[in-house]
Amino acid sequence: MKDAFMQEAIALAVENVRQGRGGPFAALVVKGSAVVARGTNRVTTAHDPTAHAEVVAIREACRALGDFQLNGCDLYTSCEPCPMCLGALYWARLDRVFFAASRQDAAAAGFDDAFIYDELCRPLDARSVPLVQRLSEAGQRPFEVWAAYEGRVEY
Amino acid sequence: MKDAFMQEAIALAVENVRQGRGGPFAALVVKGSAVVARGTNRVTTAHDPTAHAEVVAIREACRALGDFQLNGCDLYTSCEPCPMCLGALYWARLDRVFFAASRQDAAAAGFDDAFIYDELCRPLDARSVPLVQRLSEAGQRPFEVWAAYEGRVEY
Numbered sequence: 384m385k386d387a388f389m390q391e392a393i394a395l396a397v398e399n400v401r402q403g404r405g406g407p408f409a410a411l412v413v414k415g416s417a418v419v420a421r422g423t424n425r426v427t428t429a430h431d432p433t434a435h436a437e438v439v440a441i442r443e444a445c446r447a448l449g450d451f452q453l454n455g456c457d458l459y460t461s462c463e464p465c466p467m468c469l470g471a472l473y474w475a476r477l478d479r480v481f482f483a484a485s486r487q488d489a490a491a492a493g494f495d496d497a498f499i500y501d502e503l504c505r506p507l508d509a510r511s512v513p514l515v516q517r518l519s520e521a522g523q524r525p526f527e528v529w530a531a532y533e534g535r536v537e538y
Numbered sequence: 539m540k541d542a543f544m545q546e547a548i549a550l551a552v553e554n555v556r557q558g559r560g561g562p563f564a565a566l567v568v569k570g571s572a573v574v575a576r577g578t579n580r581v582t583t584a585h586d587p588t589a590h591a592e593v594v595a596i597r598e599a600c601r602a603l604g605d606f607q608l609n610g611c612d613l614y615t616s617c618e619p620c621p622m623c624l625g626a627l628y629w630a631r632l633d634r635v636f637f638a639a640s641r642q643d644a645a646a647a648g649f650d651d652a653f654i655y656d657e658l659c660r661p662l663d664a665r666s667v668p669l670v671q672r673l674s675e676a677g678q679r680p681f682e683v684w685a686a687y688e689g690r691v692e693y
Contacts, residue, residue, distance in 0.1 A: 525555060
């Protein structure tokens with residue numbers, strides 16, 4: 384853990400706001416002592432609700448390394464990852480995550496991170512966005528085809 | 539809710555496997571009776587751990603509509619969204635979600651959806667990926683700059 388990486392993430396987040404590029408968030412993917420990729424929030428300017436700093440940094444790091452996983456890498460982010468970004472870093476198999484501000488700090492600044500955490504941990508029928516299951520039997524078919532497909536690449 | 543949209547999502551997921559494009563998942567963003575965007579899982583072929591069907595469909599729908607939110611749209615997905623995708627659809631402000639297979643079905647097929655749900659709902663110090671807070675005071679600075687920035691676009 385190097386505080387210099389976190390200081391860079393925080394400085395990038397401040398700069399991202401001042402340049403009008405998006406929300407007050409930035410992240411770095413680090414391998415050993417080298418920065419593999421940087422990302423800042425671009426939701427409003429890229430018209431992409433998934434363009435959070437962590438997702439941008441993870442996508443860029445995978446592009447740089449030519450891989451779909453980031454084993455051996457750490458993430459430094461100016462704020463605790465929201466559930467979307469936390470899910471992304473699990474799928475990317477990052478080793479460790481360092482964050483500065485908390486989800487409560489983000490909530491106080493007007494962002495929905497804490498709300499979405501609460502939602503995700505509720506049963507489906509208690510959420511504010513309705514999630515309805517349909518055609519559950521037909522929905523098994525893609526998994527059956529996957530299990531039988533010899534060329535499948537697992538992730 | 540139209541079962542035809544779900545049937546299309548399931549068929550796209552099957553085709554995605556057979557074409558070797560990625561995992562057994564597909565999703566549609568629908569507005570009224572029109573499909574705004576389609577997405578299939580491209581994680582392994584695009585070298586992008588965030589290229590889940592729902593994220594791909596949401597990003598494409600936002601591109602098509604020139605907006606960073608999808609109010610008034612529904613999502614049809616062949617499988618219950620993982621935490622990353624569920625977070626993405628909250629940020630995108632989708633109205634409703636319809637899914638066919640469940641997170642348990644995905645787990646049985648070898649995917650980590652259920653595991654990641656369990657992780658997200660745990661306290662930080664009980665998770666399998668370490669999350670460590672550092673420089674929490676300095677981490678407030680981006681939010682202070684955001685609050686003072688008159689040109690900010692909230693999301």
